[in-house]
Amino acid sequence: MLKEIKILSDHGKQFVPDLRNQPVSERFRGRPVISADITSVQVRSAATLCPTGAIDSSSGAIDLGRCAFCNECALAMPEVYRFTNDYRIAAARRENLIIKPGQNGPLRIDDASVRKEVRRLFRRSLKLRQVSAGGDNSCEMELGASGNVNFDMGRYGIEFVASPRHADGIVITGPVSENMAGALEISYDATPAPKVIILVGTDAISGGLFAGSPALKRDFIESHHIDLYVPGNPAHPLTFINGVMDLLGI
Amino acid sequence: MMKSNLYTEVKNGSSPVNISDIPVLDYGRFSEEVCTMLTEERFHCLSYFCYPAGEVMKFICCIADDGSGTFRILSHEQTGSAPLLSLTAKVYSMHIFEREISENHGVMFEDHPWLKPVRYPHYRADRQSVMDNYPFYEIEGEELHEVGVGPVHAGVIEPGHFRFICNGEKVLHLEIQLGYQHRGIERLFVDNRAGLRNALLLESEAGDGMRRALLAEDIAGDSAVSHGLAHAQLTESLALFEPPASLQAERCIALELERIAVHIGDTAALCGDVAYQLGQVACEALRTMVINTTQYWCGNRFGKGLIRPGGTNFPVTELIAGEILTVLEEVDRRYSNVVDCVYTLPSVLGRFEDIGVITRAQAISIGAVGMAARTCGVPRDIRATHPFQQYRQTPVTAVMQESGDVLARGRLRALEVKESVKIIRRLIDEWRKQSVESGQPRYNLAYRPDSLAISVTEGWRGEICHVAVTDHKGRLMVYKIKDPSMHNWMALALAVRNQEISDFPVCNKSFNLSYCGHDL
Numbered sequence A: 001m002l003k004e005i006k007i008l009s010d011h012g013k014q015f016v017p018d019l020r021n022q023p024v025s026e027r028f029r030g031r032p033v034i035s036a037d038i039t040s041v042q043v044r045s046a047a048t049l050c051p052t053g054a055i056d057s058s059s060g061a062i063d064l065g066r067c068a069f070c071n072e073c074a075l076a077m078p079e080v081y082r083f084t085n086d087y088r089i090a091a092a093r094r095e096n097l098i099i100k101p102g103q104n105g106p107l108r109i110d111d112a113s114v115r116k117e118v119r120r121l122f123r124r125s126l127k128l129r130q131v132s133a134g135g136d137n138s139c140e141m142e143l144g145a146s147g148n149v150n151f152d153m154g155r156y157g158i159e160f161v162a163s164p165r166h167a168d169g170i171v172i173t174g175p176v177s178e179n180m181a182g183a184l185e186i187s188y189d190a191t192p193a194p195k196v197i198i199l200v201g202t203d204a205i206s207g208g209l210f211a212g213s214p215a216l217k218r219d220f221i222e223s224h225h226i227d228l229y230v231p232g233n234p235a236h237p238l239t240f241i242n243g244v245m246d247l248l249g250i
Numbered sequence B: 001m002m003k004s005n006l007y008t009e010v011k012n013g014s015s016p017v018n019i020s021d022i023p024v025l026d027y028g029r030f031s032e033e034v035c036t037m038l039t040e041e042r043f044h045c046l047s048y049f050c051y052p053a054g055e056v057m058k059f060i061c062c063i064a065d066d067g068s069g070t071f072r073i074l075s076h077e078q079t080g081s082a083p084l085l086s087l088t089a090k091v092y093s094m095h096i097f098e099r100e101i102s103e104n105h106g107v108m109f110e111d112h113p114w115l116k117p118v119r120y121p122h123y124r125a126d127r128q129s130v131m132d133n134y135p136f137y138e139i140e141g142e143e144l145h146e147v148g149v150g151p152v153h154a155g156v157i158e159p160g161h162f163r164f165i166c167n168g169e170k171v172l173h174l175e176i177q178l179g180y181q182h183r184g185i186e187r188l189f190v191d192n193r194a195g196l197r198n199a200l201l202l203e204s205e206a207g208d209g210m211r212r213a214l215l216a217e218d219i220a221g222d223s224a225v226s227h228g229l230a231h232a233q234l235t236e237s238l239a240l241f242e243p244p245a246s247l248q249a250e251r252c253i254a255l256e257l258e259r260i261a262v263h264i265g266d267t268a269a270l271c272g273d274v275a276y277q278l279g280q281v282a283c284e285a286l287r288t289m290v291i292n293t294t295q296y297w298c299g300n301r302f303g304k305g306l307i308r309p310g311g312t313n314f315p316v317t318e319l320i321a322g323e324i325l326t327v328l329e330e331v332d333r334r335y336s337n338v339v340d341c342v343y344t345l346p347s348v349l350g351r352f353e354d355i356g357v358i359t360r361a362q363a364i365s366i367g368a369v370g371m372a373a374r375t376c377g378v379p380r381d382i383r384a385t386h387p388f389q390q391y392r393q394t395p396v397t398a399v400m401q402e403s404g405d406v407l408a409r410g411r412l413r414a415l416e417v418k419e420s421v422k423i424i425r426r427l428i429d430e431w432r433k434q435s436v437e438s439g440q441p442r443y444n445l446a447y448r449p450d451s452l453a454i455s456v457t458e459g460w461r462g463e464i465c466h467v468a469v470t471d472h473k474g475r476l477m478v479y480k481i482k483d484p485s486m487h488n489w490m491a492l493a494l495a496v497r498n499q500e501i502s503d504f505p506v507c508n509k510s511f512n513l514s515y516c517g518h519d520l
């Protein structure tokens, strides 16, 4: 008993009280800022350098849906590319993941991009089924951490459940391997409508480093409406939780 | 490098060998040599694969000699498609390699007891073989029933299918079908066009080197440092590049931090599985402290971005070293209290003790590595037997357990965390003595042509082996990756035999094997 009390007192209070404004370490790579003065020569060399093709070769914009957050662009051209530690980078529209030169404001989900019934039905309780389809277990672990003693997204009624039958939507990680494509489809079909689809991590959003590998089969992603995109490699728990809160209008 | 007329001998991470220097044996001789070696406990197979080399199929086998701290490389060549007499029939631990060779290249092995698909790669020889027609082992019987679990599991974990044959509540047999996570990584290492979205990258060799460094971190995200390091070390070996001592120490610090974080996270999961909430939440919070330290260092909680060939983007500074030491001191103290409590609590011990036992003989026969081996008295730890990077100067002794049950696997983690904290302190002392900086990454290292290099690291799960073969222009021709899970999934299958099926989750968690590392 004494031992347990010792553990509890060491443990103290662990939960993050304000998930919107939790300080994270300075080096954490969240929302990038690209100089408005980027030259065409710089655009070209940045686009050549980026290992995932996330940098647009005509404008120099970064597509967060493709970015592996490796930091190489910022290291090579610190005067042009810089990552802030702003972790609120999820979006409801694919095109909103593209950060243009000169853009430097918070990324927020505009109400018009969210389906009406999503907020009406799930605002106070959203149960999700996670499906890993070629994920490397880092996004999966961060999603697990989203419910842990620190981040505790359960306080908003957001939770992962064991069965798709009990879920209001699915959360997909991984670039969607061909070998998992069938099971993904089945999991989605088993979830009662209305339902949401959330993509977590660069791999899920665009295939990431694996895009174009013959081992993938991304038809499911391409043929369904996606409600929320959560970038990262892996996506940070705070990015995921804030994204879902914004989606639900919490 | 040493030569005999049977094999070439190298050290971990040493310079590559000329392909033409590896003796080519006839298959009978090869088989005899390999089987004789592998009956001795000090040998185990790191990698066995084949690739088409002109007219012939070239087979390469790398065997670790824990006694002398060297790797032996043997080879044989085949023309035509005559079946080969299986090595597995004599040495069971070769089963997974022969299955892989057969699946990838259509090579047949006679007398292989279990020549089944491994992961259904997109380049498999037999396109008729698909996930849905996996040949499960069956037992007929009025009293028996089958339970299929997965690929999607109750928790937030990766997919895999488990097929149990049960007698009542008791598991008679478990067969694990994997492959769902296959992304074709080995091919992506070699082919810079397949899967390459950025066509501009083709213009620069450096870009490809960078892409591969990132790819290595994604083999298994929970082992980003271990796989990243195996790749960086391999690349440096191919380019005859010796990393500065400071860089070597930094890499080992990252590797130990990864081990500490995962082991503590696993302790949380084990407690969670037996509904011991205090242990679970306390460990969750401690894991967070450790991975946030990694994030403080390199901006990523899993250490992605940290390990690069030839140098680093995130050199350790005095500030970072200080932060690591401070956090670890606190974590070490608190974690010791937690495990002291967990592993003396009757309600926890009742669920862990004598559950999911692997015997020493079983571990040897299946070629178990890493934690799975060390928990039943088989001292396999690459840091100790085939030291790499700074471990060559800062030796490590393998932490051991004997009982082979869930409890042993839990306790081993507790002991290893303590040990890793000590190792990090020693590594930081070493790092402080260095005056040469760790240097910038080198993505354009030129690889030696017509060579084979082998690099092995000890991740938290066990040994990770990367092997590469270059062509006459020094381009990668073959890239083989072996995650410890390749061997250890069989340990899980054996561990649950004669257990209650309800003990499966806790057994599974106690091994915590990689799906994507296996499926690649």
Ligand code: SF4
Residues within 6 Å of the ligand: A049, A050, A051, A052, A053, A054, A055, A062, A066, A067, A068, A069, A070, A071, A072, A073, A074
């Ligand atoms: S951080 Fe993103 S945009 Fe920059 S080089 Fe890496 S993948 Fe490309």
